[in-house]
Every structure is written in C-alpha cells, then in structure tokens.
Amino acid sequence: MAHLLQNRIAVVTGASAGIGEALAREFVEEGCKVVANARREDRLEQLRATLGSQAVSTVAGDCAEPAVIERLLDTARASFGGSRASEADLVVINAGRGLGGTALTSDESQWDDLIRTNIIAAARLIRAAGKRMLEVESGEVRHDGVWLRRPRDIVILGSVVGRHVSPFSSFYSCTKAAVQTLAEGTRRELGPKGIRVTLVEPAFVTSEFQAVAGYSPQWYQQMVEKFGPMLTPRDVARTIVFLASQPANVHISDVLIRPTRQEYP
Numbered sequence: 001m002a003h004l005l006q007n008r009i010a011v012v013t014g015a016s017a018g019i020g021e022a023l024a025r026e027f028v029e030e031g032c033k034v035v036a037n038a039r040r041e042d043r044l045e046q047l048r049a050t051l052g053s054q055a056v057s058t059v060a061g062d063c064a065e066p067a068v069i070e071r072l073l074d075t076a077r078a079s080f081g082g083s084r085a086s087e088a089d090l091v092v093i094n095a096g097r098g099l100g101g102t103a104l105t106s107d108e109s110q111w112d113d114l115i116r117t118n119i120i121a122a123a124r125l126i127r128a129a130g131k132r133m134l135e136v137e138s139g140e141v142r143h144d145g146v147w148l149r150r151p152r153d154i155v156i157l158g159s160v161v162g163r164h165v166s167p168f169s170s171f172y173s174c175t176k177a178a179v180q181t182l183a184e185g186t187r188r189e190l191g192p193k194g195i196r197v198t199l200v201e202p203a204f205v206t207s208e209f210q211a212v213a214g215y216s217p218q219w220y221q222q223m224v225e226k227f228g229p230m231l232t233p234r235d236v237a238r239t240i241v242f243l244a245s246q247p248a249n250v251h252i253s254d255v256l257i258r259p260t261r262q263e264y265p
C-alpha cells in the first residue's frame with residue numbers, strides 16, 4: 001500500500017513526549033521525513049535512534065526562540081530538501097503546556113511562560129514557516145486527472161477549552177483561544193495562496209500534559225472515571241495524518257476531537 005505522506009517534509013515541535021512524539025512516529029510510518037524539536041535532547045535522540053536518521057533529524061531547544069525556529073526550518077531543507085532545496089511542507093505547531101486554575105487561583109509565576117510557549121512560539125513559527133512556504137515554488141502533481149498544487153500544511157494544536165471556556169483552567173483556556181484566532185486568521189490569509197492552516201482542538205488526552213499543568217492525580221482520576229477512556233496521543237496523531245494526507249484541494253480546517261463520553265467542555 002502506498003504511504004500517505006510520501007515525499008513530505010515535516011517539522012514537529014514538542015516531539016519528545018505525548019502527541020508530538022506519537023506524531024513523529026506516525027509521520028515516519030507514512031513515509032514522511034521529520035525534523036523533531038523539544039528541549040529534552042536525550043528524548044529526541046532516542047526517537048531518532050528508534051525511527052532512523054534517514055527519516056528523523058532533531059533540533060533541541062526552546063521552540064519560542066527565533067534562532068531555534070530558523071534552525072528547525074534550515075534543518076528540514078538541509079537534511080531532506082534534496083537537490084531542489086525544498087522547504088518543510090508540513091509544519092506542526094504542537095509544543096505547548098497547560099496550567100490548572102483560573103485567573104484567581106492559578107500560579108501567576110507561570111503565566112509568562114504559558115503565554116510565551118503557547119502563543120508567542122506559535123506565532124513565530126507560523127510567521128517563519130508561512131514566509132518560507134510562500135517563497136518556494138510549489139510544483140504541481142497530478143491527482144485524479146486534475147493538475148493540483150502539492151499540499152502544504154501548517155497544523156496548530158489548540159484545545160477544546162479554547163473554544164468552550166472551562167472554569168477549571170481558564171488561564172490556559174485563554175492562551176488556546178488566542179491560538180484559535182491566530183489559526184483562523186492565518187487560514188484566511190494563506191488559504192487563497194494554497195497553504196492549508198488547520199486547527200486541531202483535542203479534549204482530554206492522557207500524556208505528560210496533566211503533570212506539567214499541575215492537575216492533581218485524584219482530580220484527573222475522577223475525570224477518567226467520568227469521561228474515560230481518554231484519548232491517547234496516537235488518536236490525535238492519526239487524525240493529523242488523515243488531515244494532512246487529503247488531496248491539495250481539500251482542507252478540513254478545524255477539528256475538535258474528544259473522548260466519546262466527554263460531553264463538555
């Protein structure tokens with residue numbers, strides 16, 4: 001069977017754990033080359049050792065740093081661009097973090113980091129990747145008898161709580177509401193130029209996210225009992241493979257993915 005993402009070059013931020021790591025695995029399985037980013041270099045090296053250095057390159061560092069962002073995109077071109085010096089054409093802005101609590105109750109000392117990681121880093125990578133995608137001659141491929149431009153994607157991880165504001169994590173929610181706005185605005189800007197900007201909004205996914213956000217294990221266990229089985233990182237990764245593997249003229253631009261039993265948020 002043909003691989004769904006053959007000849008694509010991906011950048012995935014936050015690939016040392018959770019959704020990003022699952023995504024790197026699924027992408028490689030579908031024939032895609034991947035540049036993986038996160039701060040924990042040892043985890044990235046493990047991923048590269050498992051998936052093979054022909055398919056995976058790594059750039060360790062803070063995804064909000066402009067120099068790291070440039071290195072990510074340069075590495076995609078240098079490692080996998082081939083003689084045509086192609087740019088990354090599947091950029092997944094996934095790195096992010098949660099924070100339990102409201103404006104009144106959350107740990108204020110973490111607000112700056114949340115805004116920097118969830119919003120500023122996303123905006124910087126959208127800007128850098130978008131500019132490069134616009135500069136590159138997109139080439140054309142034949143699909144079902146019609147000549148179409150080849151797909152180019154920027155996929156952004158929002159959250160269900162960016163859409164349906166949740167009282168238990170309203171500060172985190174507001175960063176994901178910002179991401180939703182950024183994604184939709186960029187979709188309207190780049191869609192007419194053939195670039196698909198897609199927002200993926202998961203609900204509960206069991207990963208390192210809960211510990212980083214500071215959720216109490218007892219509270220999360222209650223959520224599991226109420227809504228479980230929760231989503232796995234692979235569930236979200238498989239959804240993103242599906243979105244990215246559509247023909248270039250088809251754009252599923254907004255996906256909300258929940259555990260079936262989670263009615264709200």
Ligand SMILES: NC(=O)c1ccc[n+]([C@@H]2O[C@H](COP(=O)([O-])OP(=O)(O)OC[C@H]3O[C@@H](n4cnc5c(N)ncnc54)[C@H](OP(=O)(O)O)[C@@H]3O)[C@@H](O)[C@H]2O)c1
Pocket residue numbers: 013014015016017018019020037038039040041043061062063064094095096097098117157158159160201202203204205206207208209210212233
């Ligand atoms: N899990 C959920 O329930 C859920 C629900 C909705 C949306 N989301 C969103 O989905 C995305 C992925 O979440 P997840 O569940 O996979 O979380 P996770 O398991 O905690 O993974 C987060 C990843 O982001 C990386 N990261 C964090 N800060 C970074 C930074 N400054 N620079 C580079 N990498 C950074 C982490 O790696 P290092 O620590 O090695 O840097 C890790 O690889 C996030 O944007 C999150 O907001 C998650």
